[in-house]
Amino acid sequence: MNIAIVCYPTFGGSGVVATELGLSLARKGHQVHFITYSYPVRLDFLEMNIHFHEVHVEEYPLFHYQPYELALSSKMAYVVKTYHIDVLHVHYAIPHAYAGYMAKQMLKRENIEVPMITTLHGTDITLVGNHPTYKEAVTFSINESDAVTSVSQSLKEDTLRLFNVKKDIQVIPNFIDLKKPLPLSPCKRAVMAHPDELIVTHISNFRKVKRIDDVVKVFYGIQQKLSAKLIMVGDGPEREAADQLCKDLGIKKKVLFLGNTSDIDRILCFSDLFLLPSQSESFGLSALEAMAAGVPVVSSNAGGLPEVNEEGVSGYLCPIGDVTAMAERAIEILEDKKRLAQFKKNARQVAHRFDEDKIVPMYEALYEKVKTKNNALKLEH
Numbered sequence: 434m435n436i437a438i439v440c441y442p443t444f445g446g447s448g449v450v451a452t453e454l455g456l457s458l459a460r461k462g463h464q465v466h467f468i469t470y471s472y473p474v475r476l477d478f479l480e481m482n483i484h485f486h487e488v489h490v491e492e493y494p495l496f497h498y499q500p501y502e503l504a505l506s507s508k509m510a511y512v513v514k515t516y517h518i519d520v521l522h523v524h525y526a527i528p529h530a531y532a533g534y535m536a537k538q539m540l541k542r543e544n545i546e547v548p549m550i551t552t553l554h555g556t557d558i559t560l561v562g563n564h565p566t567y568k569e570a571v572t573f574s575i576n577e578s579d580a581v582t583s584v585s586q587s588l589k590e591d592t593l594r595l596f597n598v599k600k601d602i603q604v605i606p607n608f609i610d611l612k613k614p615l616p617l618s619p620c621k622r623a624v625m626a627h628p629d630e631l632i633v634t635h636i637s638n639f640r641k642v643k644r645i646d647d648v649v650k651v652f653y654g655i656q657q658k659l660s661a662k663l664i665m666v667g668d669g670p671e672r673e674a675a676d677q678l679c680k681d682l683g684i685k686k687k688v689l690f691l692g693n694t695s696d697i698d699r700i701l702c703f704s705d706l707f708l709l710p711s712q713s714e715s716f717g718l719s720a721l722e723a724m725a726a727g728v729p730v731v732s733s734n735a736g737g738l739p740e741v742n743e744e745g746v747s748g749y750l751c752p753i754g755d756v757t758a759m760a761e762r763a764i765e766i767l768e769d770k771k772r773l774a775q776f777k778k779n780a781r782q783v784a785h786r787f788d789e790d791k792i793v794p795m796y797e798a799l800y801e802k803v804k805t806k807n808n809a810l811k812l813e814h
């Protein structure tokens with residue numbers, strides 16, 4: 434099939450999932466066309482069957498806000514026409530589903546019908562999309578999609594609760610490539626910590642929703658009992674405040690801020706525990722990535738996290754903001770070598786539920802379904 438994927442190219446989970454999906458589909462022989470404003474961060478280099486179409490927004494002094502949706506919908510229409518796209522798959526409703534709807538309307542004028550699938554990822558529903566500024570347009574574009582998927586049952590329920598959505602929403606969870614070879618070079622644990630130190634890791638975009646200060650507070654509790662280091666991966670608005678909190682708590686020397694990287698496997702390979710105390714989390718892809726690398730997770734019990742992190746098996750789930758409980762659970766996992774080894778093993782096992790080989794065929798089946806329906810409609814006309 435010729436599939437166009439529209440996503441954010443940044444470090445956010447939705448862009449990562451979209452990119453990994455595109456790569457997986459390309460490996461299976463589909464032609465995959467990424468449409469976005471810059472090269473997706475997880476796409477190392479153009480690979481076989483992968484194509485990239487940059488959305489360029491022309492700057493003009495009259496515009497207070499540059500019209501990205503306009504440029505995006507024009508590019509979508511162009512790519513669909515030129516490359517005979519069978520399915521348009523947009524990740525993150527804002528503004529992708531809206532721009533996709535416009536592209537479909539433009540194409541209709543030229544007698545080209547292309548089905549559009551919208552995948553809801555989380556903040557497009559729970560935070561941004563739900564804001565009155567966008568709500569009407571988001572509801573409209575979800576309802577106008579030919580198929581809608583959400584990355585967890587919890588997100589599906591949030592969508593139905595918050596929006597007047599008439600469309601059926603299919604849950605297709607995020608996935609992980611478990612066949613991927615482990616880091617090429619040996620795992621460099623010694624660079625990060627002394628041999629007797631445990632390594633606790635957090636990866637995110639350091640937004641408020643991630644409760645970065647809770648990560649630091651939980652670690653503060655852990656290091657009072659056990660010798661440990663905290664590795665903070667990512668960047669965003671809360672980074673400076675977290676840095677300051679580390680100074681205030683006197684743990685600055687035990688916390689390393691590494692900034693953004695797509696080489697997370699090289700970090701997860703030496704991590705003993707992953708912390709994700711988010712306020713809201715539709716799925717928690719970073720937790721799944723940690724589990725796949727054999728790293729147990731202590732997370733909040735928010736949104737879709739209980740669908741990913743199995744209580745008492747791959748880690749623990751604690752009430753949002755309960756840093757004491759999170760630190761206690763973390764210590765419970767870390768303090769006993771045998772127990773830690775068991776949790777590590779379990780984490781990897783639980784991650785197998787989200788194996789790429791199980792999940793990607795669900796998308797392929799959906800593509801086939803919307804394509805067949807679209808062809809039948811064409812015949813009717």
Ligand code: GMT
Pocket residue numbers: 444445446447448450525554555556557584607638640642713714715716717718719
């Ligand atoms: O978590 C973020 O802030 C990034 C955000 C995104 O849209 O890129 O992530 C969302 O989508 C991910 C991929 O489906 C999910 O794993 C994250 O849980 C979800 N984030 C939230 O719901 C806060």
